[in-house]
Amino acid sequence: MAIKVLVLAEIRDGENLTKSTREALGLSRRLVENSGGGEVAAVLPVQSAGDLPQSLAAWGADRVLVAESAEFGNYSPGGFAASVVAAVECVQPAAIIVGGTAHGKDLTPRLSARLSVPATTDCIGVEVQGDNIYALRPAYGGKVQMKVSFSKLPAVLCIRPNVFETVAEDTSRSAQIENLNLSLTDRDLAVRITGSEKTTGERPDVAEADIVVSGGRGMKEAGNFRLLEQLAQALGAGIGASRAAVDSGWRPHGDQVGQTGKFVSPTLYVACAISGAVQHLAGMIDSKVIVAVNKDPDAPIFKVANYGIVGDVFEVVPAIVEKLKKHA
Amino acid sequence: MNIVVCVKQVPDTEARVQIAEDGRSIETQDINFILNPYDEFAVEQALLTREELGGEVTVVSLGGDSAAAAIRTAMAMGADRSILLKTSEPADDPFQVARAIAGEIGGTDIDVVFFGKQAVGNEHGQVGILTAELLGIPGISEVSEIEITANRVTGKREIEGGTESFECSLPAMFTTQKGLNEPRYPSLKGRMAAKKKPLEVKEVSLGEQLLAVESLNYPPQRERGKIVGEGAAAAVELVRLLREEARVI
Numbered sequence: 001m002a003i004k005v006l007v008l009a010e011i012r013d014g015e016n017l018t019k020s021t022r023e024a025l026g027l028s029r030r031l032v033e034n035s036g037g038g039e040v041a042a043v044l045p046v047q048s049a050g051d052l053p054q055s056l057a058a059w060g061a062d063r064v065l066v067a068e069s070a071e072f073g074n075y076s077p078g079g080f081a082a083s084v085v086a087a088v089e090c091v092q093p094a095a096i097i098v099g100g101t102a103h104g105k106d107l108t109p110r111l112s113a114r115l116s117v118p119a120t121t122d123c124i125g126v127e128v129q130g131d132n133i134y135a136l137r138p139a140y141g142g143k144v145q146m147k148v149s150f151s152k153l154p155a156v157l158c159i160r161p162n163v164f165e166t167v168a169e170d171t172s173r174s175a176q177i178e179n180l181n182l183s184l185t186d187r188d189l190a191v192r193i194t195g196s197e198k199t200t201g202e203r204p205d206v207a208e209a210d211i212v213v214s215g216g217r218g219m220k221e222a223g224n225f226r227l228l229e230q231l232a233q234a235l236g237a238g239i240g241a242s243r244a245a246v247d248s249g250w251r252p253h254g255d256q257v258g259q260t261g262k263f264v265s266p267t268l269y270v271a272c273a274i275s276g277a278v279q280h281l282a283g284m285i286d287s288k289v290i291v292a293v294n295k296d297p298d299a300p301i302f303k304v305a306n307y308g309i310v311g312d313v314f315e316v317v318p319a320i321v322e323k324l325k326k327h328a
Numbered sequence: 329m330n331i332v333v334c335v336k337q338v339p340d341t342e343a344r345v346q347i348a349e350d351g352r353s354i355e356t357q358d359i360n361f362i363l364n365p366y367d368e369f370a371v372e373q374a375l376l377t378r379e380e381l382g383g384e385v386t387v388v389s390l391g392g393d394s395a396a397a398a399i400r401t402a403m404a405m406g407a408d409r410s411i412l413l414k415t416s417e418p419a420d421d422p423f424q425v426a427r428a429i430a431g432e433i434g435g436t437d438i439d440v441v442f443f444g445k446q447a448v449g450n451e452h453g454q455v456g457i458l459t460a461e462l463l464g465i466p467g468i469s470e471v472s473e474i475e476i477t478a479n480r481v482t483g484k485r486e487i488e489g490g491t492e493s494f495e496c497s498l499p500a501m502f503t504t505q506k507g508l509n510e511p512r513y514p515s516l517k518g519r520m521a522a523k524k525k526p527l528e529v530k531e532v533s534l535g536e537q538l539l540a541v542e543s544l545n546y547p548p549q550r551e552r553g554k555i556v557g558e559g560a561a562a563a564v565e566l567v568r569l570l571r572e573e574a575r576v577i
Contacts, residue, residue: 077467103487105453110461112458140354141341141448144544145545146450147545197490198489203489205489285547285550289576290553291570297555309558311558324577327567
């Protein structure tokens, strides 16, 4: 069946499309093309649209529905939900795709409730078969993969960051751009986001980074993470931490990778002084390539690492940084 | 204050997970079940709210008979009463779960509802917000800091690269992030006292199912890789392999 897909366009720092939005568009283009045609629409809740509709077109949207509001300087859970609901009415999609960012994960169940439709999160695969859509997602800490189906459409699919490819940016692409006339109710504005605080500087968030450098109990103290910051700098990486490092107060909870932290799927995950407990593996087992550096040759992390170095992180990591810098 | 905290009984994260014969559920026989880790923060915040503002904490859980164990842990931490929404259906669909919970607590005069941000196992992370939406009350997910007064709530939630601040009024729902508080241990005294507190069991049927589990499969096994070498001397070869073989840098 030719299908229409609606993507939530999320922006960050007031002006850039999130990588997850571009990934959602890439997935949508493939779903639509594989189904024999249709349409990729994007809904953009924003304070001021600027060039964003053109950017959405360049990344794969055929149609952009702009929901401009003075209330959208920050995330507005109810306001964004209302915007998507209004867009659904215009587009009549078979699927609504939302990037699995903090805002995306928050929005997904709101859409499910307001539209009375099924929603699923942390999708790592999506397929259309005839009139049905199926999603694949990890469960039980990544120990199994769950295939889910939907009794009615549209289905809301929240996708894990870093799993789906974007299309190549094509600035010659154009899209039909229209304005959604939104009137936000008191209920829509009942939750107000009043501001935000950045704590990780320029580094990408651990859940979105292509490369993650992560430290565990064997780092011994907070100050030693400086070494990993150097490695992260050399690789353009995000920095993660095991639960032990977070519980010891060395790293903020937002950096935690694992069952009670974030589930990440980077291209490269470098586990430094992390033993590889089951709960940590739950968070990073889907990484494309895993490197482990650990003093203990029997550390469970070596069972899942593609490449391992048995040794002291305090000697090995500086040597890696030096080698990377030589070739920079 | 009428404070509700919703909890779930889940498999221990150490548990070895085996797919059952039906291909869409897991074997539960040899598994140790525990109170969902994120729910501990929810129970703790409910108790702190009661300590600060007075009132009563009711624990609600949906599940089979075994869900009573999660309830008992929450009661041992200090909750006042509990309700088990009993069903033998698998409850794979978060919408069904939220509908059942909203159906139970919706008629009552609640002030604040807490959920853990997501449950080990299905890991949907939706039931809290779904319940708030179905109840028509403000809901905030993944709260890392919170201050509740009689009529207004402020706090923070984690986002990429930092936090964002929120505010809303009561009644409201919050899902709890790790680090929101330090959950107290259920003491032996607490466990003994819990046995005397009311546990109400209500049979529920789950209604229309929107999301279904078609199948569970094991993910492709990761092949054990190679030990590149020992110590700092192996760094050179590692970088070469990452560049030329794995092509990830």
